[in-house]
Amino acid sequence: MNQGPMSCRNCKQRQYSRYPGGSRGLRGQNRAGFTVLELLVTFGIITTLVSLILPAVNSAREAARQLQCKNQLKQLGLALHSYHDSYRCLPAGWQWELTNHSAFGWAVPLLPYLEQRAVYEQVDRNQVLSHVSNTAARETIIVNFLCPSDIVDPTFMLYQEHALSVSQTPIIKLPTASYVGVFGTLEADDSIPAPPGDGTFLESVPVSFRQLQRGLTQTIIVGERTMSMVPSTWLGVDSLGEDAACRLVGSALTKPNCKVCDECEFSSRHPGGVNFLWADGHVSLLSDSLDTNTYQQLSRRMAQ
Numbered sequence: 001m002n003q004g005p006m007s008c009r010n011c012k013q014r015q016y017s018r019y020p021g022g023s024r025g026l027r028g029q030n031r032a033g034f035t036v037l038e039l040l041v042t043f044g045i046i047t048t049l050v051s052l053i054l055p056a057v058n059s060a061r062e063a064a065r066q067l068q069c070k071n072q073l074k075q076l077g078l079a080l081h082s083y084h085d086s087y088r089c090l091p092a093g094w095q096w097e098l099t100n101h102s103a104f105g106w107a108v109p110l111l112p113y114l115e116q117r118a119v120y121e122q123v124d125r126n127q128v129l130s131h132v133s134n135t136a137a138r139e140t141i142i143v144n145f146l147c148p149s150d151i152v153d154p155t156f157m158l159y160q161e162h163a164l165s166v167s168q169t170p171i172i173k174l175p176t177a178s179y180v181g182v183f184g185t186l187e188a189d190d191s192i193p194a195p196p197g198d199g200t201f202l203e204s205v206p207v208s209f210r211q212l213q214r215g216l217t218q219t220i221i222v223g224e225r226t227m228s229m230v231p232s233t234w235l236g237v238d239s240l241g242e243d244a245a246c247r248l249v250g251s252a253l254t255k256p257n258c259k260v261c262d263e264c265e266f267s268s269r270h271p272g273g274v275n276f277l278w279a280d281g282h283v284s285l286l287s288d289s290l291d292t293n294t295y296q297q298l299s300r301r302m303a304q
Contacts, residue, residue: 065148077281079113093201102128105248107234147178156231177234183249213303216280223266252299
């Protein structure tokens with residue numbers, strides 16, 4: 001029976017129905033996925049985005065670390081002012097115990113003003129640092145004394161001056177600190193006893209705010225030092241230790257972060273400078289390019 005044109009059309013429709021979507025189903029069979037070129041372009045875009053974003057992320061992280069460092073120095077400033085209100089002077093840079101074999105640092109008397117009274121009571125300043133009565137203090141790490149930007153070990157070994165190698169038995173293990181007092185423009189460790197410093201934290205001599213002739217807003221009193229220079233401590237030192245006094249105080253001999261400076265100077269891992277606490281309690285970053293004469297004037301208690 002002849003079904004005519006209608007029958008032919010039905011036949012074609014049945015043929016097309018074998019493929020989902022009719023004739024368009026043939027086009028739907030195109031390959032899936034990416035070509036090598038497309039993958040390379042995508043990878044290039046991702047790499048570019050990462051290269052743009054990563055520095056910004058690192059910069060934001062460093063800004064947060066630098067802010068934390070400044071806040072820690074401000075807390076030291078508040079403690080120093082509270083101490084000065086109580087005693088009409090600042091702590092000495094370091095004080096010797098009775099036998100003059102160990103010196104305790106300026107930060108020890110501040111501990112009660114930093115909510116660290118329990119640690120303060122563990123420090124026996126009538127005995128040498130190596131005495132068993134000071135064991136707990138030697139093992140105490142105070143996080144707020146550590147700059148978050150620095151690569152800091154919580155403790156370090158103090159070796160004898162002119163030790164021939166690190167294989168030599170260390171004198172003592174001490175807790176690390178990133179902040180040291182300003183001794184002035186002389187090196188504190190030139191001799192024992194130390195030379196008379198022209199800064200704020202001196203050997204056995206307390207300094208008062210009224211002695212800062214340039215004014216509290218124009219005198220730096222505490223600054224940073226990286227672990228890579230001379231590891232510093234808040235607790236104290238043994239008189240036989242290498243660079244002993246410089247573990248507690250620092251000197252403004254050249255410029256902040258000087259590449260060829262003495263190990264007892266101020267330094268940091270912050271880009272562009274070093275954070276300092278000023279006598280009035282504010283904190284700022286002093287630039288690596290600061291004029292040396294200006295830098296030294298700021299570190300002295302006497303106006304020159």
